[in-house]
Amino acid sequence: MSQSLDEAALTATEPWAEGGRLNRLRHSNTTIWVTMLVASLASLYASFVLSIDAIRLAEDPNADLGCNINAVISCGTVGASWQSSLLGFPNAFLGLVAEPVVITIAVASLGGVKFPRWFMIAAQAVYTIGVLFAYWLFQQAMFEIGALCPWCLLVTVATTLVFFEMSHVNIRDGNLPLPGRLKGVAQAAVRSNLDLVLVIVWLLLIALTVVAKYGTALFA
């Protein structure tokens, strides 16, 4: 009895439209899709620059790229590494292929399109692979290649934001095929904005790592 009442209470008030204006704004469709749109546009732009750089590097391994600022901030160093063409072609090409899909999803959703659940699950699955790949590259650049490439960092941050909003919307709408209890926990976390705090903390931790490892070169 009380179980069904609880459910009734939950559905009666739209759970995502509660609290103050800021909170409602954060969980609104507009915020979610606009954030995703801006992040995927940024990521597409960075992929575009990186693809052009990859072609220029292929022509001339010592090409002077715009973002070769010093020994540490250098797209050339990262671009010349084997990690940046893991699959036999420049990784940036993947961004050129994948980001327009995200842009399409974001724009269509802003226009009121509701994608079927299986579609959103597939999008989440593919993008999860993408975000893992982006972080592998980030880790390799930071600790193996020993150089930072500003466009790669933009991709890392933008990919994180797209992943964050995609998870946000999929948890909010109950799209993910999670076991019931986990789903409840995830929804509670999102409703109390724990996910927002986590993503900010995460990005700040990345900034801290970068500054700690490369600060002397960054502020040279």
Add this chain to the structure above:
Amino acid sequence: MSKSSRAKTEQMRAEREEAARKQQSRRRLVAILGGLVILVLIGAIAWVAVDAAKSNDDSPGNGSGELVIPNNLNGDGAIPVGDDSAPVEVEIYFDYICPACGAFELANGAELDRLLEDGSIHLALRPIAFLDKFSSGTEYSTRAANAMATVIDGAPEAVWDFHGAMYVDQPAEGSEGRTDEEIAEIALEAGVPQEVVDRFEDQTFVPWVVKVTDEAFESIDGTPTVRLDGEDFEGDVYTPGPLTEAIEAKL
């Protein structure tokens, strides 16, 4: 509306309010704790950044110091090897981490040795450092070129042996290059006296390296660039033979 259904509505509203209150206090808790963590992190970033900027001020300037030109350069500011009355001058631009320069050395080093010895050629070596970005932040190109400048300054007789030894087991692009200790060891083995080797770490000639690197790119596009009596050698520099033939044609 029946009494029981009104009670039910009451109860539902109460539960709804209770849930909303709970949710709100949870949000507030997350906001406060999360905000605190975020503030601490921002503080940590600022602290590390300021610390990094400060330690920069303490370290000796790279390339921004006083320009000191090494002794014993030739009239054109290059590092001379061999008897300058030898008929053909071979001028070589190189960077110590550049793989193509390593390949050039491997293909032609022995031939150049021979031609030097029989008095056919003299060399004008031009070490430059434009590939610092390929040594994982250790600026191997600059350190190596500075070592070379120090050797010509203090031990000119060891310059050619040191140069050749630096290309043996050349570190790859993207590696960390050689450490200062490794460069020092190579120099000692090449016959550079200890007191000259000790001066590598002063980085006295880094401003000179920066200057000649800038100047080099007014006339070259990359390394190695090889000139015979001032004229660009356009032949294959990566297999033994063509360069020797071109030199011998000039004799």
